[in-house]
Amino acid sequence: MKKTLMALAALGAVAGTAHADVTLYGILDLGVAELTHAGNFSSTFVTGAGPTGAGSYQKLGTTIGMMNGGEYQTRWGIKGTEDLGNGTQAFFRLESAISAANGMLSSSGLAGAGLPNKSGSMVVDTSLNGQLFGRAALIGLSNNDWGTVTLGRQNSLELDIITGISGGYDPVNAQMFSPINFSGFYGGGGATDSARVDNSIKYSKNFGEWGLNALYGVGGMAGNTSARSTGEASFGYEGKRFGFELATQEAQDSTNIFSDPSANTVGAQFLNLRSFTGTLRYQVIDPLKLTAGYQRIQWNTPGNPAADSTLTQVYGYTVNPLNAFTGEFIGEKTYNVYWAGGKWQVTQAFRFSMGYYDAQLQAGNYNSVNGFNGGATKVQPSGSDQYLSLLADYDLSKRTNLYAGLMFDKKSGGQIPGGPTGGQPTTYNTYGVGIVHRF
Numbered sequence: 459m460k461k462t463l464m465a466l467a468a469l470g471a472v473a474g475t476a477h478a479d480v481t482l483y484g485i486l487d488l489g490v491a492e493l494t495h496a497g498n499f500s501s502t503f504v505t506g507a508g509p510t511g512a513g514s515y516q517k518l519g520t521t522i523g524m525m526n527g528g529e530y531q532t533r534w535g536i537k538g539t540e541d542l543g544n545g546t547q548a549f550f551r552l553e554s555a556i557s558a559a560n561g562m563l564s565s566s567g568l569a570g571a572g573l574p575n576k577s578g579s580m581v582v583d584t585s586l587n588g589q590l591f592g593r594a595a596l597i598g599l600s601n602n603d604w605g606t607v608t609l610g611r612q613n614s615l616e617l618d619i620i621t622g623i624s625g626g627y628d629p630v631n632a633q634m635f636s637p638i639n640f641s642g643f644y645g646g647g648g649a650t651d652s653a654r655v656d657n658s659i660k661y662s663k664n665f666g667e668w669g670l671n672a673l674y675g676v677g678g679m680a681g682n683t684s685a686r687s688t689g690e691a692s693f694g695y696e697g698k699r700f701g702f703e704l705a706t707q708e709a710q711d712s713t714n715i716f717s718d719p720s721a722n723t724v725g726a727q728f729l730n731l732r733s734f735t736g737t738l739r740y741q742v743i744d745p746l747k748l749t750a751g752y753q754r755i756q757w758n759t760p761g762n763p764a765a766d767s768t769l770t771q772v773y774g775y776t777v778n779p780l781n782a783f784t785g786e787f788i789g790e791k792t793y794n795v796y797w798a799g800g801k802w803q804v805t806q807a808f809r810f811s812m813g814y815y816d817a818q819l820q821a822g823n824y825n826s827v828n829g830f831n832g833g834a835t836k837v838q839p840s841g842s843d844q845y846l847s848l849l850a851d852y853d854l855s856k857r858t859n860l861y862a863g864l865m866f867d868k869k870s871g872g873q874i875p876g877g878p879t880g881g882q883p884t885t886y887n888t889y890g891v892g893i894v895h896r897f
Contacts, residue, residue, distance in 0.1 A: 482897075484534035486558050489861070489892020491525040491634065493580070495883040499523030500579035501560050502588075503567040504531070508580040509634050510843075511867055511875065511886035518578055524559045528634040528892040529849070529861050532558045533593055545602035553593035555586045563588050568717045568724050569775050583715050584642045585653035587773035593654070605663030612660055615671055615692040616735045616753070617645030617653045619703045624696050627703060627737035629749045629799025629813035630847040634890060635863035637815050637845050638751075638797060644817075647733030648755030648793065649712035651772075655688055669694050677710065685762035686711045701739040708732050711760045713772055716783045722774075725781025727826055728766040730758040745803040750796075757791040757824070767830040782828055789824030789835040793817055799847075807853045815845040819872045839878060841871030862891045 491507060497518045499506045506525040526532050535553035542548055555564035565588035567581035586592040589611075596610030613622070620628050620638055630636045638644040646652035658675040675688030687710050694703035709731040716725040737751040760766055763786045770777055778784060799813030821840040827833035849863040867886040869875075875882045 480538035482536055485530045485896050487527040487530045487532050487894045488558050489525050489528045489890050491890030492522045494520050494887045496521040497578040497580040500567045500581050502562050502565050503581050504564045504584045504586050505634050508582045509640055509888055510637050525634055525890055526557045526559055528890045529632040529894055532556055547600050550597045551594050552591045555592050569722045583650040585651055608660045611654055611656050612658055614646055614653055614655055615673055615690045615705045616647045619705055619737055620645055624701050627749050627751050630811045630849050632849050632863055635847045635849050635865045647707040649714055649731050651713045652709055667695055667697050679765050682762055682765045684710050685765040699741045703737045705735045711762050711766050715772055718778050718781050723778045724775040725783040726772050726777045727783050727787055728760040729787035730761050732756045748800040750798040753795040755793040757787055759788055760786050763830040783826055785827050785829045788827055788833050791822055791824045792820040809851045811849040813847045817843040839872040841873030843869045843873040857896045859894050864889045
């Protein structure tokens with residue numbers, strides 16, 4: 459007890475001498491969800507369960523469990539600024555994703571979760587893989603005239619558009635009840651691990667209601683400056699009634715990771731990525747906001763397979779070269795993603811959101827092959843993945859709200875997990891209720 463009191467006193471002394479503009483903040487979001495054609499809830503997975511019907515365990519049955527962040531990712535963070543004078547500030551932000559149900563760091567949960575493991579957990583790739591500050595770790599300088607530069611781990615520009623700018627261009631801005639809001643595929647422009655970009659430099663500048671952003675992720679591979687690098691740019695307008703955002707990304711040797719039965723081990727697929735996102739917002743009347751968006755995603759064979767083959771770890775996981783998915787993607791794969799919906803502030807305390815999403819996969823010639831020696835492409839079918847999402851919020855105060863959501867998902871053709879002949883279900887439903895508290 460004495461040691462505990464001494465530690466608390468020491469922390470209090472440090473806090474007392476800290477700069478006044480350092481802030482501790484966070485969001486706690488917990489609830490209960492029911493999913494059809496699902497596996498077991500995971501104690502470490504980002505949301506507790508995969509919301510988009512992906513993974514290896516869709517057919518186990520209806521599952522009820524505790525979701526970690528049905529509306530907002532549960533998190534805590536530290537941020538601070540220092541005024542350097544002449545309109546210039548230095549600042550930092552460290553933000554960690556946690557599982558409030560058990561106090562663990564949130565992760566994909568993929569390592570060791572594959573067959574023949576008997577956990578049957580619903581785990582899929584995310585941009586959060588157990589990093590201490592997985593959501594953000596950055597330092598920057600801002601100037602009233604010249605703009606803002608940040609360095610570190612930070613959101614992709616497309617993830618910023620979907621979840622952040624002007625309240626987010628996702629009509630149902632809730633990660634368990636929206637396929638594009640989840641920390642993964644669409645926010646990363648088609649590669650889940652790209653939703654948050656490591657080793658990146660970002661520049662932002664506003665010209666009144668207009669904004670310009672650019673981001674470059676440094677690959678850091680010896681003898682090959684383009685391998686594992688990312689280039690992004692965005693441009694937009696945010697007026698009182700109307701707004702739009704445009705963003706594009708080109709990434710070399712991005713990764714998607716897959717489950718593997720060995721502990722702390724994953725399979726990894728390497729690919730080149732091109733994406734474009736365009737969004738619109740219109741405030742019809744003060745209580746009613748409409749949003750819509752389009753995203754085009756294109757996978758291509760990785761540009762630097764020789765460099766990729768030398769990577770033995772991804773996010774601290776060991777890459778198993780014998781995993782059926784470890785190696786280079788071959789060919790060209792294209793998605794066209796559409797969404798539309800709105801948010802209605804019914805009363806000062808109650809609001810309702812609805813969104814429709816359609817992720818269409820084009821037929822094409824492509825293949826995922828083991829190894830880095832090239833391979834033949836195969837004719838692959840087209841498919842569609844359609845979602846209808848509804849969310850209701852009730853504010854108990856400025857910091858606390860209750861919510862209830864549901865999402866209906868219907869897949870067809872090449873968008874069915876395992877393909878149209880794989881025998882998997884084609885419909886997946888998600889229902890849930892929860893509580894959010896901000897501090």
